[in-house]
Amino acid sequence: MIQIKDLRKSFEELQVLKGVDTTFEKGKTSLIIGQSGSGKTVFMKCLVGLLEPDEGDIFYDDMNFTAMSVRQRTRVRKKMGMLFQGSALFDSLTVEENVIFPLEMFNKNMTKKEKLERAHFCLDRVNILNANHLYPAEISGGMKKRVAIARAIANSPDYLFCDEPNSGLDPQTAIVIDKLISEITKEFNITTVVNTHDMNSVMEIGDHVVFLYKGDLWWEGSSEEILTSQNKEVEDFVYASELMLKLKSQ
Amino acid sequence: MILFVKLFRESALFAWGSVVSNKLRTILTLLGITIGIFAIISVFSVVDALERQIRTSISSLGDNVIYVQKWPWEFSSDFAWWKYMNRPTPRPSETDEILRRTQVVEAAVFTASTSRTVEHLNRSIERVSILTASADYDKVRTFGLESGRYFSPTESAAGRNVAIIGSEIASGLFDDADPLGKNIKVFGRNLEVIGVFETEGDDTFGNSHDELVLVPLTYISSFIDVSSDRYNPAILALGRENFSNEELIDELRGTMRSIRSIKPAADDNFALNQTSLLSTQFDGVFAVLKLTGWIIGGFSILVGGFGIANIMFVSVKERTTIIGIQKALGAKNYFILIQFLSEAVLLSLMGGAIGLLLVFTGTWLASSVFGMDVLIQMSNVMLGVNVSVIIGLVAGFIPAWSAAQLNPVDAIRANT
Structure with a gap:
């Protein structure tokens, strides 16, 4: 579980986060949504330590991340899985070796066989085990994303952060990836936070949705609730597309 | 990995x-x-x-050969030339004394050199290095003969007018003809060629046998003073096997001081040079x-x-x-x-x-x-x-x- 209390961040005169309070539950997929410039990227970066907040606290399972030393933060980071925008796989390594990489780095006590077994388990979980000996250049964008998910869960993380997991994917593949993230979150009881602006993702996997507007936590609730929200800014965001408008009118 | x-x-x-x-x-x-x-x-x-x-x-000069000379091999700025210039030069008789008195010397040879014009019929080569040496020169210095032979003990002892010539001299005076048995003229006297040195090529110090004429010491000493400073006289002493150069030098120093009757407190009036000094x-x-x-x-x-x-x-x-x-x-x-x-x-x-x-x-x-x-x-x-x-x-x-x-x-x- 991740608790955020009164999180504030400014860049010179510009206040980007104006006191965000929320909680991301274990075993649930939480989505951060909002318009461009709403502060969701800054919020996500503060969560993983990319940026230092000016005020407020972030608790990882009751441990205050903002008050931790560098060494303590490193320990927490080991429990974080990261799904980078654009997959960020190492081109010179095979699919299997990409998944083994974090195991090599973090688990010195695991034998080679154990690492291989773990990598195969993760690849099997994302249904891409048959491509284990291929290189990133030889697989599709959707498959790369699966490999990136497998790599993110290789070290059995407690927290999974996904930055625009659907960027560059076709709608069909995007749904598959979204579902995969949601399934893994529940199956391994992970606290998952997804930064997205894709309403399809919200509808597919949003157990908990946080809507940021001009640096404020404007609205939060479930994916069902967002469709019926009377909040004008939420409505503007959700029904910005013609498709959503048609769905609403039906 | x-x-x-x-x-x-x-x-x-x-x-x-x-x-x-x-x-x-x-x-x-x-x-x-x-x-x-x-x-x-x-x-x-x-x-x-x-x-x-x-x-x-340097090693062709002999690693275990000590050169008894007037001048030491020194190139330093504090070279005390005024101390050395009045020293006596080595003499052929001292070579015999060294051989007689020492235990560690395998062979000792007296050498002197000059440069002269060498002639054969109407051909001549100027400024040829004429080396004269006592009988055991072949034991002290390493060289090969392309043709002919080295001086016999009799030739050395009797001072016969024979010579061994370098390959350059042979080709300069005789072209492709065989020089053995033919006469060359040096010092205005005839010398019979009995051998030709193998071609060695130039070394750094010009010590090659290619451009010299070797004649027996007893022959030359009959008409020039080989101990004169201008002929660069030297005694080359070859140490026996299993003896170090230091032992050879020690014994040579004692022997030379004894031969020249140098008082205990007096300085040496000779130099004992070795090739390692050059190195x-x-x-x-x-x-x-x-x-x-x-x-x-x-x-x-x-x-x-x-x-x-x-x-x-x-x-x-x-x-x-x-x-x-x-x-x-x-x-x-x-x-x-x-x-x-x-x-x-x-x-x-x-x-x-x-x-x-x-x-x-x-x-x-x-x-x-x-x-x-x-x-x-x-x-x-x-x-x-x-x-x-x-x-x-x-x-x-x-x-x-x-x-x-x-x-x-x-x-x-x-x-x-």
Whole structure:
């Protein structure tokens, strides 16, 4: 579980986060949504330590991340899985070796066989085990994303952060990836936070949705609730597309 | 390990791409290392060749031969010539005394030399070195005979008018004809040629037998004073096996002092020279030459080192995101450090390899086209490689360290 209390961040005169309070539950997929410039990227970066907040606290399972030393933060980071925008796989390594990489780095006590077994388990979980000996250049964008998910869960993380997991994917593949993230979150009881602006993702996997507007936590609730929200800014965001408008009118 | 090699390959390929796309920058960067390695290794190779040549020449004078002479072999600035100039010169009779009185001398020979015109019929060669030696010259100095024979004991003892001539003299006076049994004229007297020295080629000190005429001492001493200072007289004493040069010198000193009746407190009035003295004199010259090579090459390498450091800083900057992702996935600082250090070493080695290639080409040209005896030795190649590796490590350390110290969050932020 991740608790955020009164999180504030400014860049010179510009206040980007104006006191965000929320909680991301274990075993649930939480989505951060909002318009461009709403502060969701800054919020996500503060969560993983990319940026230092000016005020407020972030608790990882009751441990205050903002008050931790560098060494303590490193320990927490080991429990974080990261799904980078654009997959960020190492081109010179095979699919299997990409998944083994974090195991090599973090688990010195695991034998080679154990690492291989773990990598195969993760690849099997994302249904891409048959491509284990291929290189990133030889697989599709959707498959790369699966490999990136497998790599993110290789070290059995407690927290999974996904930055625009659907960027560059076709709608069909995007749904598959979204579902995969949601399934893994529940199956391994992970606290998952997804930064997205894709309403399809919200509808597919949003157990908990946080809507940021001009640096404020404007609205939060479930994916069902967002469709019926009377909040004008939420409505503007959700029904910005013609498709959503048609769905609403039906 | 395999993972590291593969990631290093990825880094190297990335760096290679940057190197290829900025050819001019790369060439200018590596030029310093190339010139530096070229300067150092080529100077070392030339010095080695020179050293080898000089040492071979010195050893041909005999490693275990002591030269009893008036003048010592010294080249220092505090050479006390006024002390030596009044010394007596060695005499043939002292050679016999040395042989009679010492236990450690295998053979001793008296030599003197001058230069004269040598004639045969209507042909003549001017300023030919005429060497005269007592009977055991063949035991003290190493040489071969192309044809004919050495002086017989009778010829040496009786002072027969015979001569052994160098190959250059033979071809100069007789062309392709056989000189054996024919007469040559030296000192206005006829000498019968009984042998021709094998061709040796010039050595560093001009000690070759190719351009000299060797005649028995007893023959020449009948009409010139071989002990005169202007004939450079010397006694060459060859030590017995199992005796060191120091033992030989000790015994020779005692014997010579006894022969010349020198009082216990008085200084020696002779010099005991050995070839190792010459080697020692040259050691200093070689050291200076090598130091010059280091200084010339060192400055180039320094410039090259700065170039590599620069290119590595650019490389780190360009790959900040990859570093961030690796670190976010758990890569330790040393893992990043080694990656970039290896890359810097690889770049430096490239520069060094080009430098070595130039030295190889140079030595090949020098030896095959100009006939010079220059070889690039394995030790020099290793030196070039080691210097390149060290420069790569030194130049790449700060950029690699800065890459390793990058905060993963900052590194990823660089591009997200």
